[in-house]
Amino acid sequence: MSYYDDELSAKISSALAIFGLVWYTALWCIGLLGAISVYRRYRNRPIFVNFTPAFEAPGVSVLRPLKGLDPDLYTNLESTLRLDYPNFEIIFSVSDEKDQALPIVTELLQLYPNVKAQIVVGQEVVGVNPKVNNLVRSYKLAENDIIWVLDSNVFVDPGTLARSVEALTAPRKPTQRRIGVIHHVPFVDKVNSCWGSRVEAVFLNTVHAKMYVAINTVAIESCVVGKSNIFRRSDVDLVNGTLKPRDPLDLDVGIKRGFASFGRFLAEDNMIASALWHELGIRHELSTDVAHNVVGNMSISDYVWRRVRWLRVRKRMVLAASLVEPFTESILLSIIGSSSVRYLFGIPRSWFLIVHFLLWFLVDTSVYSSLAGRLPAVIDGHFVMAWIFREVAALPIWLFAVFGNDVVWRGEHYRILQNGEVAPSSSGNDK
Incomplete structure (x- = not known):
């Protein structure tokens, strides 16, 4: 590989790392905005x-x-x-x-x-x-x-x-x-x-x-x-x-x-x-x-x-938002963020991931506590296990969902059409 190829590869890697860091930061800002807004609106309702x-x-x-x-x-x-x-x-x-x-x-x-x-x-x-x-x-x-x-x-x-x-x-x-x-x-x-x-x-x-x-x-x-x-x-x-x-x-x-x-x-x-x-x-x-x-x-x-x-x-209703959804979830977002800061600043991936998931969990539990208001928020071992499952299962569920259009609602089978319209479906493959 020539010097120019190496230089081009380095520029592309830097651009991707910067874009990844911007995306990671933007998603954290949105999440924090949601958590703060939930606190202000519901904590002392x-x-x-x-x-x-x-x-x-x-x-x-x-x-x-x-x-x-x-x-x-x-x-x-x-x-x-x-x-x-x-x-x-x-x-x-x-x-x-x-x-x-x-x-x-x-x-x-x-x-x-x-x-x-x-x-x-x-x-x-x-x-x-x-x-x-x-x-x-x-x-x-x-x-x-x-x-x-x-x-x-x-x-x-x-x-x-x-x-x-x-x-x-x-x-x-x-x-x-x-x-x-x-x-x-x-x-x-x-x-x-x-x-x-x-x-x-x-x-x-x-x-x-x-x-x-x-x-x-x-x-x-x-x-x-x-x-x-x-x-x-x-x-x-x-x-x-x-x-x-x-x-x-x-x-x-x-x-x-x-x-x-x-x-x-x-x-x-x-x-x-x-x-x-x-x-x-x-x-x-x-x-x-x-x-x-x-x-x-x-x-x-x-x-x-x-x-x-x-x-x-x-x-079928908001295709673009649906396609980027996995990249807003904690696991893929952590991969994007850890890869970006490792390339740009040399921060070890393991340290980054520990801090990322700890803070993500704390923000999520803060949202839960704010919504509960004056009621106690039950954050126990069962909650933690359910939270971990939800995070891990998000991507596999999305991958399965995105490659199909048939659904079942209250025992009836439907096929989702363009713009969220539906038609009856005889398919029995989806639950």
Whole structure:
């Protein structure tokens, strides 16, 4: 090899090392931004709520889609009947009159006769998504413009709705876009002995929350999951998921818009939020509350297939972000960082890796503790083992997920199409 070849090789190696160090530093900055934002927003979140008088409180329709006996279903549904808010209704939706959730809802309504609530039985098929089909009739029957869609495996604190409405209706600066969605970061505060449940709890309470809050703090793009979302029906009725800015002069002839139009997506919650962001130009906001996510009895296999499902959905919705995701995880990032600093500064790889993983773990546990708020964060041997498994399994799961498009959701097989739309699939190879 000639001198010039050696010089070119050295320049390429230096450039790659510098790029790797910049990437490593940038990802740490994003992670720290998420951890700091979680601390500020959730560590000392309020217990009590001070809301406007009842006659000034905007009406809210709480929609709870039900299918079967989700873990802790009674407690989850009861939490909405105990909301500390003066002006709301609850609509429980089931697609089948034989659904096992119905007796539980009926019992709860008898225990809380003073709460305005009803049960809607029967779906209206508007697309492939069973959750949307289940909610269409309830959505039409809702009396209020403000809609809160709350999954059945979530329970909320009594003041959640009041604080969320305050955030939704808060005055804005003239230069700020109007708030169109209030959402809540999922948090698991109860976990059983099943290892899949432990790993899922670690994922939601650490890396997911850290990145989710960081992205929403920067707020350069829509990033919303659908456990607990509040929006205005008058806004949703104007969008359809094309993500193209809406022309006020468009006569909408033959164009299907509104909630029912999102039945063609599997992740309808994310698409509704993205549509409001891109088509109407309105922004999102996290409240100071969390959506207490009950994960139930999950095996490791359940955890893996759940991650595969949503990775495949994300791949079809945001391909670029999905492709770089492995390089944001701790293991590949540590390889990039250690290789870069070893080449540039001669720092031993082993020292770097020890410090990297120790600090990464401490940041993740800080996020968990902040989300727990005044509740104790249980960081024991089981947590550490689940955390290690989550980190090690991230890349293999991603590799498997990226080379497929079929998923299973609530027993039904789907094929993910372009932009996150779905079609029924007869494949039985994916769980």
